[in-house]
Each structure stands twice: as structure tokens, then as C-alpha cells.
Amino acid sequence: MKTKIRILVMAIALIFLMTGRTSAQGMPVYDNTNFISLVKSLVESAKQTSQLIKSVQFLKDAKESIEKVSSVVQQLRAVQEIAQNNQRLINVMQNDLQDILNSPYIKPEEVTRVTESFNAIVQNSLDTLDFIDEILSSDYLKMSDAERAEVLKQKEQESKEMVANITTKTKRYKDIISFRKMQDKINNRETEY
Secondary structure: OHHHHHHHHHHHHHHHHHHOOOOOOOOOOOOHHHHHHHHHHHHHHHHHHHHHHHHHHHHHHHHHHHHHHHHHHHHHHHHHHHHHHHHHHHHHHHHHHHHHHHOOOOOHHHHHHHHHHHHHHHHHHHHHHHHHHHHHHOOHHHOOHHHHHHHHHHHHHHHHHHHHHHHHHHHHHHHHHHHHHHHHHHHOOOOOO
16 A cells, blocks of 8 residues: 555656656656656556555465464364373273273282272373363463464373373283283192192
């Protein structure tokens, strides 16, 4: 807009200079047709500049929109991954943990330790879900979409580590049960000498 105004002011100044009846020496004389075509070209240039400015603004707006959509997609993927990891945790708690605790090869004093170990992971998972809900449902500390996506990616990584941790613990307890079962068979076998 400022460019248009400057061009128009220059054109008006040129009109006054050229149409004035001065006969100063060294002052070039312009005919009116050249002057009119100059003004037309200046006006056309101002229109093109205005269109360029609009195009640049449109591209900036489009870029911002694409970045927002990309950020939302990243957030959605991170939340889906966290939800899947929590579902794996629930499956382990429903199936494997119950098998471990019901095994006759887990000592009564170990049941508490096993339960506390798994409960810590579950509590961490629930805290993560509460935190994610808070991030997604409010303007958590006035975060931008990119910052929110970064936090969710970090929580997704923590969720993956939680699944790896619970998988390792489950495998370790199953190995202990398997070893004790084999040891029991060896110790209680009937010998025929």
C-alpha cells in the first residue's frame, strides 16, 4: 500500500513538473503522449506490486496452516502410540501379571515386591495420561502447537520405555518361575537305583 502511494505521489510530481510553463534552459520538453504512457505504466506497476504483496501474504498464511496441520497430525500420532502402549500395559497386567502372582513358584514375600514394581509402572502410565489430557484440553502454559507436539513426542518415548520395562520385568519373572519349576522337578524326582 505504501508503495502505491509513493508511486502515485511521484507520478503527480512529474505531472506538475512537466505541465508547468517553464522555459528554463536545459529543461527537457516532454510531449503529453509519452507522459501519459509513463503514468499508465506506473499505475500498472503499482497493480502488479499489489498483487505480489497479496500473493506473498497468501503463501505465508498457507505455510502457517500447513505447519498447524502437520503439528496436529504429529500430536495425534503421538497420542495414538501412547494409547497403544497403555493398552499393552493393560494386557500384561490382566494376563501375565495374574499368571505370575498365581504361580506356586513365587514366594509370598515376593508377591508384594512384584505387585509394587508393576504398580509403579501403572501409576507412571496414569500420570502420563493425565498430563497428556491437560496438554491437549487446555492452553498448557500457552504452548504453541510445535512445543505441544515436542512434549507429546517425549511422552511417547517414555511410554515406549515403559512398555520395554514391563516386558523385561515380565520376562524376568517368567524366567524365575520356569527356573524354579525345573529346579522343583529335579529336586523331587523319584530315583530308581
